[in-house]
Amino acid sequence: MFKLSKKVEYAILAVQYMAMNSKGIVSAKEIAEHLNISFEFLSKALQKLMKNGIIESKQGIKGGYVLSRPAELISLADIINAQSNEIRVVDCLTDDSDCVCVREEDCTLRSPMQNIQQRINSILKSTSLADICSSKKPLIDANEILNYKFEGNSDE
Amino acid sequence: MFKLSKKVEYAILAVQYMAMNSKGIVSAKEIAEHLNISFEFLSKALQKLMKNGIIESKQGIKGGYVLSRPAELISLADIINAQSNEIRVVDCLTDDSDCVCVREEDCTLRSPMQNIQQRINSILKSTSLADICSSKKPLIDANEILNYKFEGNSDE
DNA sequence: TGCAAATAGGATTACAATAGTCCTATTTAG
DNA sequence: CTAAATAGGACTATTGTAATCCTATTTGCA
Numbered sequence: 001m002f003k004l005s006k007k008v009e010y011a012i013l014a015v016q017y018m019a020m021n022s023k024g025i026v027s028a029k030e031i032a033e034h035l036n037i038s039f040e041f042l043s044k045a046l047q048k049l050m051k052n053g054i055i056e057s058k059q060g061i062k063g064g065y066v067l068s069r070p071a072e073l074i075s076l077a078d079i080i081n082a083q084s085n086e087i088r089v090v091d092c093l094t095d096d097s098d099c100v101c102v103r104e105e106d107c108t109l110r111s112p113m114q115n116i117q118q119r120i121n122s123i124l125k126s127t128s129l130a131d132i133c134s135s136k137k138p139l140i141d142a143n144e145i146l147n148y149k150f151e152g153n154s155d156e
Numbered sequence: 157m158f159k160l161s162k163k164v165e166y167a168i169l170a171v172q173y174m175a176m177n178s179k180g181i182v183s184a185k186e187i188a189e190h191l192n193i194s195f196e197f198l199s200k201a202l203q204k205l206m207k208n209g210i211i212e213s214k215q216g217i218k219g220g221y222v223l224s225r226p227a228e229l230i231s232l233a234d235i236i237n238a239q240s241n242e243i244r245v246v247d248c249l250t251d252d253s254d255c256v257c258v259r260e261e262d263c264t265l266r267s268p269m270q271n272i273q274q275r276i277n278s279i280l281k282s283t284s285l286a287d288i289c290s291s292k293k294p295l296i297d298a299n300e301i302l303n304y305k306f307e308g309n310s311d312e
Numbered sequence: 313t314g315c316a317a318a319t320a321g322g323a324t325t326a327c328a329a330t331a332g333t334c335c336t337a338t339t340t341a342g
Numbered sequence: 343c344t345a346a347a348t349a350g351g352a353c354t355a356t357t358g359t360a361a362t363c364c365t366a367t368t369t370g371c372a
Contacts, residue, residue: 001159001160001161001164001239001240001243001329001330002158002159002160002236002243002244002245002276003157003158003243003244003245003246003247004157004158004245004246005157005358005359005360006359006360006361007359007360008157009246009247009265012265013264013265016264016265020264027317027318027319028318028319029317029318035259036258038360038361038362040361040362040363041360041361041362043319043320043321044321044361046319047319047320047321050319050320057318057319057320058318058319058368058369059318059319059320059367059368059369060317060318060319060367060368060369060370061315061316061317061318061368061369061370061371062317062318062369062370062371063317063318063319063368063369063370064318064319065319076272080158083157084157087157087158087159088158088159089158089159089160090159090160090165091159091165102192103191108169108172108176108288108289109165109168109169109172112283112287112288116232116279116280116283119279120158120276120279123272123275123276124272127268127272131268132264132268132269133264157358157359161329161330161331162330162331162332163330163331183346183347183348184347184348185346185347194331194332194333196332196333196334197331197332197333199348199349199350200332200350202348203348203349203350206348206349213347213348213349214339214340214347214348215338215339215340215347215348215349216338216339216340216341216346216347216348217339217340217341217342217344217345217346217347218340218341218342218346218347219339219340219341219346219347219348220347220348221348
């Protein structure tokens with residue numbers, strides 16, 4: 001529960017590899033061997049990244065993949081959403097609100113979960129491929145700033 | 157992917173019902189009928205909440221469940237974690253670090269995902285049952301404050 | 313021009329996790 | 343004593359994920 005799929009995991013590792021090894025086009029075989037994972041399965045993930053415009057492919061011998069834009073402009077949300085439908089923490093949530101909850105008007109879950117959903121989306125959208133390539137140390141935590149403010153320790 | 161289980165969904169709805177109907181002890185049957193869900197399945201969720209000290213049970217006729225502490229002191233994380241193991245966005249993450257990633261030292265995923273994990277945990281821990289009972293409108297979004305600060309619109 | 317190495321993608325299988333059911337035991341107020 | 347409640351083990355059904363298999367297509371190059 002609340003776990004990213006292997007396809008997403010491999011997709012992240014693959015684009016990280018592409019971003020970190022700036023020797024241009026890279027084949028699926030090379031990535032699969034480097035990560036020691038199934039070539040076939042990785043290919044599916046790469047094809048989805050390609051269909052979503054995150055990477056570009058070149059067919060034929062000497063073919064392979066490259067990032068279609070700088071790592072700073074690829075978000076974690078982009079990579080995750082490319083592999084499946086938009087994530088939803090509960091069923092009665094969609095971005096376009098086309099889902100009618102079985103609990104309808106009485107649903108006490110939808111509104112608060114929509115809020116949680118938005119905050120998670122916010123994290124995933126604001127984290128770039130460049131961030132997760134460079135970070136060995138934890139990135140800034142918005143909630144720490146929040147606590148810092150509320151505890152009145154601000155030196156501003 | 158990245159979805160809370162039905163057991164968690166029902167657990168949240170159940171404790172919301174308990175928090176909002178302050179008539180003391182409530183039976184699983186009453187909650188199941190109110191939510192129109194399987195009594196048996198809900199019972200499992202309630203038993204896990206009980207084992208984790210979130211609700212208290214009274215057996216026998218006239219038995220049922222009550223919250224074991226005020227709704228302000230029960231977090232969304234408490235409710236979620238009661239139903240299964242601590243959530244982990246990727247396999248190579250645990251709180252106690254007893255998992256050795258197959259990628260070991262070369263793992264480019266662990267550190268950035270640990271950060272994402274911490275930020276999600278932070279959201280779930282800081283959201284109380286009282287919050288999700290009262291909120292019809294979205295709660296405060298830490299990232300909005302972050303943006304607000306960084307865009308230099310502060311009036312402090 | 314034909315081969316080898318690459319992507320594209322449909323179809324299928326294997327496995328794991330979730331969701332839900334069934335049944336029995338135990339507790340307890342009246 | 344009995345009815346109504348919780349406790350919980352065992353099982354089944356369903357779904358989603360992970361992985362594999364196979365074939366088609368593209369393309370650089372000897």
